[in-house]
Amino acid sequence: MRRFHWRVFFLLLGLFPGRCRAAASLEALPEFLRPDPFGGIVAPDLGGTRLRSGLYDARHRVALQGWRGGYASFQLVVKSPAPAEYSLEVSLDDPTHSIKTDLFREWFHFIDADKHYFPDALVPIHAPYRSRLPDPDNKIDQQTAQAFWVDVYVPPDTKPGILAGKARLRCGASTVTVPLQLTVLDRVIPAEDVVTIDHNSYGSSFLAEQYGTAYHSYSGNWFESDQFFRLIHAYHQIFYEHRGIMHQLGYGHSGKVGPEFAPVLAGTGRTRHVADWTLFDRHYASLLDGTAFASSRRGPRPIPFVYLPINPEWPASYEFWGEPGYEAEFVNVLSEMERHFREKGWTHTNFEVFFNHKKRYMGFPWDGDEVRFPKDLNYFLEYGHLLKKALPTDSPVHFVMRADVSWDMEQQFKVLKGVVTLWCASGGILSFYRDAPKTLRDRGDVVWYYGGPPNVTQNAAAITEYPLRAWLWGVNGYVHWLTVAPGEDPWFHFDGGGTVLVYSGDRFGLTEPIPSIRLKIQRNCLQDIAVLDSFKNREPLESLRTEAAHRFNNSVLDDWWNPRPPLADIPSDQWEGSAIDTAMEHTNKALAPPGVSAWYNVHQYALQLTRGAK
Amino acid sequence: MKTIYLVSLLLTLATLGQAQDNPDATSTIRQELESAARVATVMVDGDVCQKIVTPLAKEYMFKVDPHDEWLAGDNYDVDDVSFNITKKTLIRLSHLTSFPSDVNLWLPIDGHPGKIEMVIRNKNEMSQFWRWGDLYQDMTPQMETVLKTGQRVTVLGRPGWISVLAPVYNSLGDIVGLIEAVSREKMDAHENVK
Numbered sequence: 006m007r008r009f010h011w012r013v014f015f016l017l018l019g020l021f022p023g024r025c026r027a028a029a030s031l032e033a034l035p036e037f038l039r040p041d042p043f044g045g046i047v048a049p050d051l052g053g054t055r056l057r058s059g060l061y062d063a064r065h066r067v068a069l070q071g072w073r074g075g076y077a078s079f080q081l082v083v084k085s086p087a088p089a090e091y092s093l094e095v096s097l098d099d100p101t102h103s104i105k106t107d108l109f110r111e112w113f114h115f116i117d118a119d120k121h122y123f124p125d126a127l128v129p130i131h132a133p134y135r136s137r138l139p140d141p142d143n144k145i146d147q148q149t150a151q152a153f154w155v156d157v158y159v160p161p162d163t164k165p166g167i168l169a170g171k172a173r174l175r176c177g178a179s180t181v182t183v184p185l186q187l188t189v190l191d192r193v194i195p196a197e198d199v200v201t202i203d204h205n206s207y208g209s210s211f212l213a214e215q216y217g218t219a220y221h222s223y224s225g226n227w228f229e230s231d232q233f234f235r236l237i238h239a240y241h242q243i244f245y246e247h248r249g250i251m252h253q254l255g256y257g258h259s260g261k262v263g264p265e266f267a268p269v270l271a272g273t274g275r276t277r278h279v280a281d282w283t284l285f286d287r288h289y290a291s292l293l294d295g296t297a298f299a300s301s302r303r304g305p306r307p308i309p310f311v312y313l314p315i316n317p318e319w320p321a322s323y324e325f326w327g328e329p330g331y332e333a334e335f336v337n338v339l340s341e342m343e344r345h346f347r348e349k350g351w352t353h354t355n356f357e358v359f360f361n362h363k364k365r366y367m368g369f370p371w372d373g374d375e376v377r378f379p380k381d382l383n384y385f386l387e388y389g390h391l392l393k394k395a396l397p398t399d400s401p402v403h404f405v406m407r408a409d410v411s412w413d414m415e416q417q418f419k420v421l422k423g424v425v426t427l428w429c430a431s432g433g434i435l436s437f438y439r440d441a442p443k444t445l446r447d448r449g450d451v452v453w454y455y456g457g458p459p460n461v462t463q464n465a466a467a468i469t470e471y472p473l474r475a476w477l478w479g480v481n482g483y484v485h486w487l488t489v490a491p492g493e494d495p496w497f498h499f500d501g502g503g504t505v506l507v508y509s510g511d512r513f514g515l516t517e518p519i520p521s522i523r524l525k526i527q528r529n530c531l532q533d534i535a536v537l538d539s540f541k542n543r544e545p546l547e548s549l550r551t552e553a554a555h556r557f558n559n560s561v562l563d564d565w566w567n568p569r570p571p572l573a574d575i576p577s578d579q580w581e582g583s584a585i586d587t588a589m590e591h592t593n594k595a596l597a598p599p600g601v602s603a604w605y606n607v608h609q610y611a612l613q614l615t616r617g618a619k
Numbered sequence: 620m621k622t623i624y625l626v627s628l629l630l631t632l633a634t635l636g637q638a639q640d641n642p643d644a645t646s647t648i649r650q651e652l653e654s655a656a657r658v659a660t661v662m663v664d665g666d667v668c669q670k671i672v673t674p675l676a677k678e679y680m681f682k683v684d685p686h687d688e689w690l691a692g693d694n695y696d697v698d699d700v701s702f703n704i705t706k707k708t709l710i711r712l713s714h715l716t717s718f719p720s721d722v723n724l725w726l727p728i729d730g731h732p733g734k735i736e737m738v739i740r741n742k743n744e745m746s747q748f749w750r751w752g753d754l755y756q757d758m759t760p761q762m763e764t765v766l767k768t769g770q771r772v773t774v775l776g777r778p779g780w781i782s783v784l785a786p787v788y789n790s791l792g793d794i795v796g797l798i799e800a801v802s803r804e805k806m807d808a809h810e811n812v813k
């Protein structure tokens with residue numbers, strides 16, 4: 006009889022996953038120590054265990070320091086060795102209620118290749134948040150820990166000082182409290198970033214794929230719905246809120262243009278003209294006048310850069326290439342675009358004439374992207390000529406020709422001077438040409454370099470290397486080549502995230518993207534760089550950079566450049582890809598891989614300068 | 620051989636048995652594409668087509684280097700004069716249809732029997748056969764039929780798609796390639812915008 010009773014008891018425990026049968030705990034972690042779902046730290050971040058103590062003050066409070074006009078972040082981990090229901094809330098004693106605390110549930114992605122879980126996607130939640138362990142949605146067998154990302158936003162007009170707060174976990178009858186203390190620093194993070202971080206994407210079909218609920222439940226043409234355009238704007242908004250920008254390329258390698266990226270054209274030859282701006286304006290108007298960002302904490306601001314749909318097949322038909330009809334069609338439509346933009350007052354954005362096609366995709370006989378064969382530059386020169394014909398010299402609208410360059414960049418910098426003014430360069434090859442950024446910027450050009458997001462299997466600080474390199478090099482920005490492609494099943498069979506920094510919220514009932522830990526870390530890094538750079542009035546920029554590089558990975562500025570290789574003196578169409586790798590050996594050897602503490606150390610340097618300034 | 624026969628048989632059955640959403644529309648598309656393809660055989664200059672892909676591109680097309688993933692693609696090059704002449708002709712041929720269509724150029728690869736390369740694509744980015752991003756691929760049985768016999772072949776392989784394959788001749792009378800006149804019943808405005 007007694008045995009029977011025990012059986013019933015255990016059965017009931019299994020059926021009703023408990024209020025809180027065992028001691029639950031609440032732990033705070035710094036942003037760079039990503040938890041796993043079993044109470045540990047993911048392997049790549051283990052080297053940063055000293056960061057854990059750095060989060061707390063002498064009275065064992067979570068001690069946050071935040072500049073005004075930005076965010077301070079940390080993580081909370083709810084742990085319970087047995088299944089349990091719990092609730093979590095975070096509060097700050099802010100009498101003005103101006104400081105905002107954003108809470109996110111961290112999603113643990115299972116990496117097939119690695120067979121481990123890594124947190125990355127951040128699901129927005131509201132406090133008090135109630136759930137249970139194991140998390141019913143994440144479905145991890147034997148899960149004993151659930152992590153949360155906490156963003157504390159300090160508006161620019163907050164009064165400097167110290168605020169107390171707490172994180173509170175309730176689990177059954179027990180309550181666990183972690184005290185917090187936020188020090189609002191006097192300094193305001195500059196609103197303008199010194200490094201532009203771009204998040205690139207291609208087309209719009211990914212939206213239909215990733216927001217199946219919205220797409221399939223819509224009865225009409227979803228690609229012309231308000232919901233569709235709101236979703237596009239939501240992508241711009243999330244990147245903007247994280248101190249970044251977004252690009253969305255609107256045409257394919259053979260010149261097919263997505264309808265929402267271009268005005269409708271009519272006529273042919275000398276009669277070619279814009280027939281309808283409706284979809285274009287629905288897509289771009291609020292982005293170009295800034296009203297799409299009206300509710301942003303950073304304030305409304307027009308997007309600084311945007312791709313135009315211009316390609317060899319639009320607005321002029323390639324059928325007429327090299328003939329008067331091509332010029333007529335191109336000039337007619339470009340002139341109309343300039344007029345339309347001017348009349349709308351869209352004068353704060355750089356409208357990019359950018360050729361993305363490669364001849365290997367069989368659409369056109371020259372490479373627009375990453376020119377390897379110097380003869381292809383003639384096409385750029387011709388488009389430069391056409392643009393000059395189309396655009397008034399005194400136009401307040403900023404049209405720029407952009408080129409993404411690698412092999413032949415050194416020649417292109419010379420041959421296309423005055424034609425191309427926005428350069429997006431392969432980081433590896435740009436590292437051969439140390440003088441190039443200054444030369445280009447001195448003549449008014451904008452210089453970015455490109456790469457891709459680090460996988461989540463790299464340490465948490467890995468993403469900070471890209472903005473830092475841009476700042477150390479003195480270029481204007483960095484482009485993540487693809488940031489919206491999470492793979493087929495990011496939730497349970499993740500590919501590592503090398504092409505994604507924001508995820509679809511569809512799974513969580515949201516028709517908008519949700520951020521990632523890597524995006525948050527990148528944003529905080531950009532805040533730090535903006536602050537560091539703001540000290541250049543007090544200290545030489547070179548010494549700021551030198552110290553940041555030292556703290557990051559014990560490097561000196563020379564380590565971030567390669568010597569100009571002999572390869573650079575032979576025509577680029579004779580280069581071999583493997584030889585480029587060899588030419589980058591210096592940086593590969595000199596630059597130690599950043600440890601997980603790398604950016605924490607740079608952040609401490611920025612705080613130290615702030616204290617010194619005071 | 621047996622495999623090729625079975626694949627051919629299955630493709631033929633699929634072609635014959637393909638249920639179309641709108642038989643009238645399908646018939647119109649098919650007729651107009653066949654007409655365009657017939658004209659293409661007359662108008663596309665095979666000698667010019669043979670000059671498009673450069674010797675360098677051909678030399679590297681099948682090379683593999685474990686240290687250089689993009690070796691073949693990075694060395695892909697074309698003679699732009701021949702390319703432009705042919706592309707303009709293909710674009711004009713697509714105007715022969717009353718609906719959006721593409722006329723693509725495919726060329727077999729010397730020294731690599733059974734392999735074929737898409738050489739020119741066009742602005743609607745349609746093809747029933749092209750594997751996106753591949754420099755070359757296996758020839759389908761229908762392509763082989765066109766190249767061997769000079770007959771036009773209509774392919775209804777993918778639901779709603781229609782392609783007509785037709786031979787391209789050079790001045791010696793050799794079949795040196797084929798065109799794919801292609802369209803579909805329902806256009807997808809966003810496909811391949813990437």
